[in-house]
Amino acid sequence: MCGIIGYIGKKAAAPIILEGLRRLEYRGYDSAGLAVLGDSVLEVRKKLGKIDEGLAPLVKTSPVTGTLGIGHTRWATHGVPCDENSHPHLDASGRIAVVHNGVIENYDLLKQRLAKAGHKFKSTTDTEVLAHLIGENYAKRGGSGKEALVTSVMDALREVIGTYGLAVICADCPDLMVGARRGSPLIIGIGKDEHYVTSDANAIVAHTKKVVYLNDYDVATITAGSFEVSNLGADTANVQISNLEFSQEDAARGKHAHFMLKEIYEQPQTILNALRGRLDFEGATAKFGGLNMSMAELRSIDRIVIAASGTSWHAALVGEYLIEELAQLPVEVEFAHEFCYRNAPLEKNTVLLVLSQSGETADTLAALREAKRRGHRALAIVNVVGSTIARESDGGIYMHAGPEIGVASTKAFVSTLTVLTLLAVHLGRMRMLSANRAREIMKALEALPKQVEKILAQNETIKKLAQKYHKAEDFFFLGRGYTFPVALEGALKLKEISYIHAEGYSAAEMKHGPIALIDADTPTVFVVPQDSMYDKTMANLAMIRARKGPVIAVATAGDKAIAKVADDVIYLPPLLEPVSPILATIPLQLFAYHIAVARGCDVDKPRNLAKSVTVQ
Numbered sequence: 001m002c003g004i005i006g007y008i009g010k011k012a013a014a015p016i017i018l019e020g021l022r023r024l025e026y027r028g029y030d031s032a033g034l035a036v037l038g039d040s041v042l043e044v045r046k047k048l049g050k051i052d053e054g055l056a057p058l059v060k061t062s063p064v065t066g067t068l069g070i071g072h073t074r075w076a077t078h079g080v081p082c083d084e085n086s087h088p089h090l091d092a093s094g095r096i097a098v099v100h101n102g103v104i105e106n107y108d109l110l111k112q113r114l115a116k117a118g119h120k121f122k123s124t125t126d127t128e129v130l131a132h133l134i135g136e137n138y139a140k141r142g143g144s145g146k147e148a149l150v151t152s153v154m155d156a157l158r159e160v161i162g163t164y165g166l167a168v169i170c171a172d173c174p175d176l177m178v179g180a181r182r183g184s185p186l187i188i189g190i191g192k193d194e195h196y197v198t199s200d201a202n203a204i205v206a207h208t209k210k211v212v213y214l215n216d217y218d219v220a221t222i223t224a225g226s227f228e229v230s231n232l233g234a235d236t237a238n239v240q241i242s243n244l245e246f247s248q249e250d251a252a253r254g255k256h257a258h259f260m261l262k263e264i265y266e267q268p269q270t271i272l273n274a275l276r277g278r279l280d281f282e283g284a285t286a287k288f289g290g291l292n293m294s295m296a297e298l299r300s301i302d303r304i305v306i307a308a309s310g311t312s313w314h315a316a317l318v319g320e321y322l323i324e325e326l327a328q329l330p331v332e333v334e335f336a337h338e339f340c341y342r343n344a345p346l347e348k349n350t351v352l353l354v355l356s357q358s359g360e361t362a363d364t365l366a367a368l369r370e371a372k373r374r375g376h377r378a379l380a381i382v383n384v385v386g387s388t389i390a391r392e393s394d395g396g397i398y399m400h401a402g403p404e405i406g407v408a409s410t411k412a413f414v415s416t417l418t419v420l421t422l423l424a425v426h427l428g429r430m431r432m433l434s435a436n437r438a439r440e441i442m443k444a445l446e447a448l449p450k451q452v453e454k455i456l457a458q459n460e461t462i463k464k465l466a467q468k469y470h471k472a473e474d475f476f477f478l479g480r481g482y483t484f485p486v487a488l489e490g491a492l493k494l495k496e497i498s499y500i501h502a503e504g505y506s507a508a509e510m511k512h513g514p515i516a517l518i519d520a521d522t523p524t525v526f527v528v529p530q531d532s533m534y535d536k537t538m539a540n541l542a543m544i545r546a547r548k549g550p551v552i553a554v555a556t557a558g559d560k561a562i563a564k565v566a567d568d569v570i571y572l573p574p575l576l577e578p579v580s581p582i583l584a585t586i587p588l589q590l591f592a593y594h595i596a597v598a599r600g601c602d603v604d605k606p607r608n609l610a611k612s613v614t615v616q
């Protein structure tokens with residue numbers, strides 16, 4: 001997704017912006033640019049490609065000076081990736097620069113009106129239309145001064161249909177930066193005699209941990225020494241100063257070759273962070289501080305709809321198995337984007353639970369807003385503190401997994417599963433779940449970090465296995481019951497970082513058609529721990545073998561039969577079924593990672609992908 005950073009203060013803006021854009025690279029982008037106000041002239045530099053191959057060399061050969069500037073990494077929505085479509089975009093006068101995340105849905109109509117008024121456009125983007133709209137308003141107001149600029153931005157945003165997180169600077173206003181948001185995150189960073197705006201706190205955590213998360217329709221007027229926030233929709237803006245929970249080091253890659261590998265290896269600690277302060281062995285239950293629901297309200301829930309996207313949707317499927325088994329509470333899993341529009345009937349005591357690492361996924365945010373619009377309580381399990389979903393939910397649980405930089409989600413998935421297991425115990429213990437069974441599961445959760453360490457210790461074995469299979473062009477990942485969602489997740493990991501076509505499927509469902517695709521060149525990864533589905537899954541495995549399909553099994557240590565029917569085996573420690581998805585995922589993450597490395601893929605920034613998809 002696109003990234004924004006702006007600076008106003010006493011320091012040179014360009015180096016701060018470039019460094020901030022580099023810290024946003026993980027979000028995925030195809031071009032980058034910046035605008036800095038020099039001697040009352042806006043200097044714009046923008047280039048297709050990676051920052052250190054395009055923009056940085058350009059700024060080096062053609063330096064810009066000034067202490068006010070804005071920068072952007074673009075993930076193309078309107079207009080192909082090219083220099084002209086990169087941000088910042090200027091208005092007709094060339095004195096106003098805009099960087100923007102989001103989608104202006106009515107840009108075409110606005111563009112036609114502006115073109116009729118004589119405006120000429122250099123790009124095919126919606127953002128340039130917004131810049132010209134602001135410029136037209138500014139010109140109508142006499143074209144000078146802070147008040148005119150802020151009001152011109154507000155007037156333009158009132159005409160816009162769509163989403164935006166944006167920053168605006170103007171050659172006439174050397175001591176002013178304007179920020180605004182609707183549906184795409186924007187944060188003010190508070191420094192000493194300097195301020196920042198950004199779409200992602202990773203870009204500024206090196207400079208300040210004091211931040212303000214803007215809300216929808218907020219417009220911020222920012223100078224070096226102060227900032228004001230007004231709201232287009234309300235009388236006053238709700239300004240709360242927060243402190244970032246993570247450090248620059250947390251967001252750094254350290255000794256690992258890729259962020260994804262670092263985050264895979266962080267998972268023992270991730271699980272500990274998710275469990276911290278939430279295990280109540282005396283009461284044989286889990287405890288949370290932020291659900292904002294009484295015991296009576298929690299008991300009165302008669303159905304939970306879990307809405308999410310991507311990896312978080314796979315976690316939702318595990319959540320369905322967990323909550324239905326442990327709390328005997330009906331659960332339905334929905335793709336967030338489907339839930340918003342299919343107008344599913346919801347009973348009075350249905351609660352929506354959304355899962356999101358970033359807390360900014362537009363599809364998931366839309367699902368949350370739809371449930372609230374219909375009068376239902378909306379809870380959220382989120383990683384990024386202060387994110388939009390976290391702030392708009394009626395209550396929820398933070399993962400505390402720390403920044404997840406790799407585009408392919410790993411530790412957030414494991415953290416979500418850990419939290420969902422705790423939630424299922426919490427809900428179960430208000431219903432029929434026995435204290436003994438609850439304690440058994442909680443002990444299994446406590447044992448997980450050490451068991452994950454044992455799997456991580458097999459990294460070299462898994463790497464060799466990945467090198468054996470890295471040339472395959474098609475894969476199946478199969479599982480049943482609790483490990484069916486794990487199979488889906490393993491397939492997604494492989495496809496999104498190695499670009500190999502991989503299908504996650506129910507092991508039982510294969511015989512109803514897809515087994516036609518099995519041949520000697522199509523390896524199948526079978527997730528087949530010794531759980532309640534073991535015998536049936538082994539029978540499904542035999543069907544694949546009978547058709548000469550190579551089989552890689554993820555099985556339980558001590559299983560004597562598996563090595564006779566699989567070409568290769570990765571062993572898991574013996575495990576309790578409800579926590580098996582957490583353990584079974586780890587080998588699949590490493591398998592996908594090493595295959596992608598063997599294929600020379602950009603593991604942390606896979607083509608076409610964004611870390612947080614803030615468009616619908």
Ligand code: AGP
Pocket residue numbers: 309310311312355356357358359360361364407408409410496610611612613
């Ligand atoms: C996962 O590896 C992908 N990057 C993607 O599917 C992601 O899980 C999805 O976009 C949801 O993101 P969220 O958890 O931040 O809402």
